Amino acid sequence: MLARRTTTSVPRAVRTTTPVDDLLAARTQMAVSLGFHIVFAEIGIALPLMMVVAEWRGRRSNDPELLALARRWARGTAILFAVGAVSGTVLSFELGLLWPRFMEFAGPLIGLPFSLEGFAFFTEAIFLGVYLYGWDRVSPRMHIAAGVVVALSGAASAVFVVMVNAWMNGPVGYELAADGTLIGVDPIAAMGSPTAFAQIVHQLLAAYAATGLAVAGIHALLMLRGAKAAFHRHALSTALLIGAPAAVLLPVSGDLNARVVARTQPVKLAAMEGQWETERGAPLRIGGWPDESTETTRWALEIPNALSLLAFHDPQATVRGLKEFPRDERPPVAIVHFAFQVMVGLGTIAALVSLWAGWVAWRRRDLTGNRRLLQALALVTPFGFIATEAGWVVTEVGRQPWVVQGLLRTSDAVTPMPGLVVPMLLFTVLYIGLGAVVVVLIAAMVRETRDATRMAGTAEHRAVSASAQ
């Protein structure tokens, strides 16, 4: 046996000074990694659902077009899921590589949902293998079941990961010892942060809306460019079936989030709204530029009492302003305010287009015959993903300077290793490269679909999509 030497353990949550450049590099690397991963994570949640709905409809109505669609979406899922899986691996390591003191501090509390996420991810990977490679090995019923498991475990992964983020925004389930470490940890209670429910619902809806509308938009564009096949009608209706209701519900879950933030993270709300003064009957600001030097928000369109109404459902409620908080506890206001405007703006447009599509479908009109609607759908193709990125900027930058709200500062969580700009640049270049390759590959798949459907002969089309397998 090894000689047991009693040596000192790594210091828990020691306060050290880290050069600002290293902290900024670590934050940038984390932002790049999360910003990259979340696109693939959202697609990994929603695209399997779409492909399994298409397959189910296809098998039920014995429609080869729908089955061909399921196979095409499965091919897209294969690439996008793999990139999501490897970029997710990077994140699980980066928690330690960049924020070892955060993990040391919070690991006992947030490790449990991460472990559950690990199992959900395991299930997802196993049954995606069955789905992608099992077309001719399992029964149709089993094949659809495998797809359903992929879709469900993808959603479960998101639930667990967002639980961790919710804990960072509203930490619960512990007591604080005199030396600043956590005692009396209760990991179950930590999974039920007051922000958890609203955040989870919002993220799940965002995944379905962003992916559904993006896929619908691509097929709308193909139809505008002359592809006429039944294939695209099926694609559009299936994608909208999942994306449109989610997009319409997002403002509702957004309202819920805003009210939770108002209660649990008033300084984040103030930054989102560019609210400097504590005020009764605060106005809602649309646009504008918060200036940190003069502590004012200029050029905003102000709607009287609307912020109080939205945040507290009371037009006379008091909203706390940024000036109430010390400067070193305020997030970068301009970024948070701007990102919030982008999210709400794009989300609103996407919701309106979705309502329109729903109206047309409800009136039993053919969605694909309405050229203006197709144009609108093509326009909003990227809106969901841009809004997702903006929303995470609001959540994460809005929590600064804390990594765990009120408990641990980001600057105290970062690794002591110097030269962090090097790995940051490395991963940035890697992800730009990977992102470019994925775009080229997906574009090639879309072109292939376009050419196949332009031929319009169903038999030829089937031959093409079968040979693509």
Next chain:
Amino acid sequence: MDAASLPLVHAMVIAIALNAYVLTGGADFGGGVWDLLASGPRREQQRETVAKAIGPIWEANHVWLILVVVVLFTAFPPAFAAISIVLHVPLTLLLLGIVLRGAAFVFRSYGSPADAAQRRWGRVFAIASVVTPVFLGICVGAIVSGAVGERLALVRSGAAGFAAVYVRPWLAPFPLAVGALTLALFAFLAAVYLTLEAKDAEVREDFRRRALAAAAVAAVTALLGVVAGRWGAPRLQAALLSSAGGILLLLAAALALATAAWCLWTRRWALARVAAAALVSLVLWGWVYAQNPMLVPPALDVHQAASPPATLRLLLWALIGGAVILAPSLLYLYRLFSPTAPRR
């Protein structure tokens, strides 16, 4: 279960998950090695056999590594922090390898069928498959050698230079030897598995020759590790050579290697696979045995690094619940895509 034994249980869980990872995910990397080294008249058939074998399962196999990381940071947060700080550089290189291997594999499988694109992504896949196991082994070697644990005091004081804390612990003969051994073992494992995956008798013979060669290389790198370990990891060697259990494990590993080689020689494919898997597992458990109860020797043992009992208890329940779902699902996956499974 009493609170004192919980940390040991979780350390065992990590070892078991690592064992599963090297036997499955490790072999997938080994497959990439044989893609890179594919040669002779049946070069493309060899590559096809590799791609077919790992296609449906590599993503599931890869999750074992994530499970290792997650259980480590949940059950032993200070150990995770210490390893992540000191081994930042090789872990980052490991991640680059993981990303490029996985991405290139799907880009080749689902991207353009044009020759140039296939060659390009095949090359990236193969090279990343070689580099990644080396860095995985380097990280393990650096932890075992005690170099990571010894640097922790320096990290805290912040007095030492960059190279002393962040480079020298892993860029040393012993970790490099463990890196080479890891690569050789993964390649060996893959070649043995591939003899069972190959549909064609000649391709099977190709992998048989490769498996035998890899076994020889593994034996040489293991000896290199022993030599480097005399200076680089004296505690590990002492622990293995000075106890009956350690010597028994070493003998068992030698026996497994000999059995695997004999089975390959006499073309007993299924038995060769069992022996090869036993060899790789025994090497891993030899490390676990020698390092027990240290997580980051000589600084952190399982008790010092353990999370509070409340966390460990819940994690155990989560692991049991996860295993109940996982075991049948994995079995189903492997049976469905085993070379002998029927197609509809």
